[in-house]
Amino acid sequence: MLDIRFSRALQVMLFLAMAADNGVGPLSSAELAHKLNANPSLVRKLLVPLTDEGLVVCVKGRTGGARLGRPTDRITLAEIYRCAVGDKPLFATSPGAEPVCPVTAHAGEYFATLTAEAEEAVLESLGDRTLADGVSELRRLCTDHPRQG
Amino acid sequence: MLDIRFSRALQVMLFLAMAADNGVGPLSSAELAHKLNANPSLVRKLLVPLTDEGLVVCVKGRTGGARLGRPTDRITLAEIYRCAVGDKPLFATSPGAEPVCPVTAHAGEYFATLTAEAEEAVLESLGDRTLADGVSELRRLCTDHPRQG
DNA sequence: GTAAACTGCAACTGTGACGATTGCTTTTTG
DNA sequence: CAAAAAGCAATCGTCACAGTTGCAGTTTAC
Numbered sequence: 001m002l003d004i005r006f007s008r009a010l011q012v013m014l015f016l017a018m019a020a021d022n023g024v025g026p027l028s029s030a031e032l033a034h035k036l037n038a039n040p041s042l043v044r045k046l047l048v049p050l051t052d053e054g055l056v057v058c059v060k061g062r063t064g065g066a067r068l069g070r071p072t073d074r075i076t077l078a079e080i081y082r083c084a085v086g087d088k089p090l091f092a093t094s095p096g097a098e099p100v101c102p103v104t105a106h107a108g109e110y111f112a113t114l115t116a117e118a119e120e121a122v123l124e125s126l127g128d129r130t131l132a133d134g135v136s137e138l139r140r141l142c143t144d145h146p147r148q149g
Numbered sequence: 150m151l152d153i154r155f156s157r158a159l160q161v162m163l164f165l166a167m168a169a170d171n172g173v174g175p176l177s178s179a180e181l182a183h184k185l186n187a188n189p190s191l192v193r194k195l196l197v198p199l200t201d202e203g204l205v206v207c208v209k210g211r212t213g214g215a216r217l218g219r220p221t222d223r224i225t226l227a228e229i230y231r232c233a234v235g236d237k238p239l240f241a242t243s244p245g246a247e248p249v250c251p252v253t254a255h256a257g258e259y260f261a262t263l264t265a266e267a268e269e270a271v272l273e274s275l276g277d278r279t280l281a282d283g284v285s286e287l288r289r290l291c292t293d294h295p296r297q298g
Numbered sequence: 299g300t301a302a303a304c305t306g307c308a309a310c311t312g313t314g315a316c317g318a319t320t321g322c323t324t325t326t327t328g
Numbered sequence: 329c330a331a332a333a334a335g336c337a338a339t340c341g342t343c344a345c346a347g348t349t350g351c352a353g354t355t356t357a358c
Binding site: 299300301302303304305306307309310311312313314315317318319320321322323324326 | 339343
Binding site for chain 4: 062063
């Protein structure tokens with residue numbers, strides 16, 4: 001995978017979660033972009049699917065910005081993953097436009113079931129954790145190793 | 150993912166496995182390439198890591214070709230996957246060259262543990278199945294739906 | 299012994315998805 | 329009205345992977 005959207009989306013959600021914990025208002029895309037070393041417009045594009053699914057609420061206007069759409073313990077990492085990568089399958093199937101023999105055709109079928117199961121395993125692994133878990137884990141890491149070189 | 154190497158490698162291994170079952174000699178890269186609708190040279194490149202790990206044995210010379218290096222029930226799909234994709238991680242981490250705040254640094258750490266667990270879940274899912282399972286599953290599909298349109 | 303058929307290897311080109319930027323419009327607040 | 333924000337469309341850049349070509353090395357068939 002060369003797709004870093006999940007990584008970015010997770011970071012954004014962690015920032016929003018910590019802002020919510022600290023009682024801070026919505027974070028603007030410019031603020032988030034600065035934390036992520038990225039462009040505000042890029043951040044806004046990242047937020048689109050998260051907003052569509054209700055994980056994030058964006059308010060327009062002068063004092064606008066983004067905030068979480070739900071409490072952190074009701075947002076799983078699997079949901080964030082789904083939003084970040086959309087319908088894109090984790091494993092690509094070989095094009096195989098016109099199968100030469102029936103074996104190749106059924107091999108594609110077999111591959112599909114395999115990868116579906118593997119992808120489900122990933123989602124299950126991510127579904128066990130919530131954003132709240134992530135925040136507490138992050139806090140733990142920060143207190144244990146305050147300033148890593 | 151836009152990486153179809155796993156899919157290709159699995160197909161190659163299935164062909165080699167069925168050839169072994171049928172008592173056929175080694176398959177040349179040209180034969181494999183024809184079945185895969187690909188170039189012989191491309192197939193040979195695919196075979197390199199599989200050969201390195203002993204999953205496949207390639208013999209040079211006029212009547213050469215590729216055959217399995219082990220019985221089919223002693224080759225797991227996880228091994229094939231590892232060969233096909235090498236060390237490339239399933240999930241890419243965002244570049245984050247120079248973390249702006251300590252939180253981003255630890256977020257990277259957290260992300261690494263997350264994805265490591267997810268990737269392990271995938272390998273576990275693939276490790277449960279052997280190439281022999283794949284062959285029998287393929288045979289079942291072929292007899293159930295001999296010629297799908 | 300030589301020609302044929304194969305693997306092995308290196309260099310190269312093509313390409314498509316994703317990353318990222320720019321510039322604008324729309325909305326809301328001060 | 330002006331400032332500051334999201335929203336949106338068009339565009340450019342780039343990099344890993346896909347695929348090709350060509351040739352050197354090796355082994356077998358005849």
